[in-house]
Amino acid sequence: MPLEPYARGGTWWCKGRVELDGRAITGYLRCSTGASSEAGAREWIAEETARLRKRHLLGEDAEALTFEQAVLLYPAKPDDAARLIRILPHFEGRTCASITPRELRALGPQILPDAATDTWWREIVTPVRAVINNAHDEGKCPPIRVKGYSAKERIEQDAARGKRSRVEKEPADRAWLDAFTAQADPWNAALAEFMFETAARVGQAVALRPADLDLPRGRVLLPAAKGHPAQWVAISSAMVARLANLKAKQPRARRGGQRLEARVFGYASPTSMHDRWRRICKAAGITYIAPHAAGRHGFYTEMRVRQGLDPITAARAGRWSDPVLPDRIYAHSDADERVLRERAGTKPVHVAPQKVLKRRKSGAES
Template identity: 45%
Template sequence: MPLEPYPRGAVWWARGRVEYNGAPITEYYRCSTGASEEPGAWDWCRAEEQRVIRIHLLGEDPEEKIITFAEAVLQYEAKPKEAAYLVPITKEIGSIPIHELSPKVVRELGPKLYPNCSTDTWTRQVVTPVRAVLNNINDSESGIAFRVRGYTQKEKVAQDNKRKSTGRKKYPPGSWEWLLKFREHAPPRLGALALLMFVTGARISQAVSMHPRKHINKAKGMICIPGAKGHGDRWLRVPDEILSELTALPEVYPRDWPRKPENLRLFGYADRGGPRKLWNKACEDAGIEQIPFHPAGRHGFGQEMNVRERVDEKAAGAFGGWSDLNLMRNTYTHAEDAEIKINQALRRGLLKAERKTRLKLRKEP
């Protein structure tokens, strides 16, 4: 049967074979057209038929350029860290045409390039940058996204056993108790930074980039968390005591920065690494666990809103800048006092059952 489109979810797919003079000249197609509407899917089918028939009659199309992975990398605007990840990847697969790259080939690069690292590292330093490069090309060519299945829990455990490590240390999320103790031993500016991250869910990179004039509106009682990771700026109303503390901070320039108004920073740090030394010292002086920026701030906010105070998750997600509530729920909430809570719940359930049945779990001697 000739190529014809059919709906599959939000995208139209194609099925059938390309025919010439009534005879099929290809294997059976079952693939996405990348079109969201039927007319676009029909256009894809007709264009594909014309392309295949031309090749059938004339041989390989000389105008059809084969793009290698190395060429695709050159067309991708990578960030510095991402570019560093792409260097060893390109050495391995740079000469391979992108249409020959399969998810299996990409996934196998992880253990080959980083045999002693975790599956999380393989995902971050191999799968994610390769997928970004290929999808940058696909956006302008076929429009079909390149997808790679993540590493399974079984693969993660096997790799952790092989390298005798379970990966990064797991830190508890921040809390009001931890924050108050931290602020007792932190310089005022650093204490204000920790407070801002905890009450807004701001990342350290967002917090240190805040400008005292551009991101604080004292008249309206609002602060602006700069956009990050594809999200725009967030203007938030915060309690008066927090706003007062932020507006009371003296205006300061990061060290060695030109004294221009646009270079002012609310907390005075040039980048996310600036506060680290004083942060660790404040933890040590306070005698509390050294919780890094992200667990203390963004994870602390997620835990406080979703688990401790049980705020409506849509409200917490909107305020904290999560468009994906599943991400907030699965990544930024943590089991806390699990044994105590479960044992208390079991005890409550037992007492209810004993009262209802007038029977006792523990028989009296």
């Protein structure tokens, strides 16, 4: 029979055999799950069953690869490498097959106790999962699947750290954009308007070179991003004129100080403009809105909410492949909540309909 939990003293044990396609692949097992509840015991059984099935399919050698060895196999980018250096001491000498989803999820509170669950997922779970699954693709260890943190866990962690996560982004509108551009230098003013008009990501806009501009045809070649290939994007005649009068600048590298290739908006990296944008917003007397929210969120909210464009056209204009996603994430309501409450109140005021009714009645009598 498959592994089944049973209570023994203060802990839960399990007994039975691990099966695959209705056939036992282990001998009879009787061991402690270490859990104090039946739910915890069943979760342990599920994880142990998956591990033993993987070992049966991939062989004993697949369980010998250590996490350190798997890291060496992984083509890590600089940011990923920095994250993995912080994680490595916690899995020193451990094989990839011995790392369970539960302990990987529990590593977040250990390493970053004051961070949000989204940060735990991005900084810890994602890089470890990528390393192990990359080694699995090489046929050297079993894969790992990790369930995300629940809404309850996120809320509890937010309460513990006294800070709310997933705060809704504030999109830019035309009034904010006008105030920003009036105070900004020509490059930042053009950058803000370009992202608001084209829904370009910050990294795409910053990476633009003079060679990427085809102003006679009114288009710009945006670099590849988020799985989308590089593509030509149309721009307005006003944007053509602005970019034609904007002299490209050669930014300095963060290290070494050497001049880099000329960029349309003069920035070396997507993170370079944040301090400058804060100073511009402060001088203009407006709320600071991050470049991504001002541009990509601002574009979709303008098109979808303020101008009422249909979701398929708005999504295509912003290069979203799924029209459902931008409606859920990038569309922000501008409605005054108090007005909405008045409409839904127990004694709603319907002034306009009453006036229409009176006019119709007087017209009928005459």
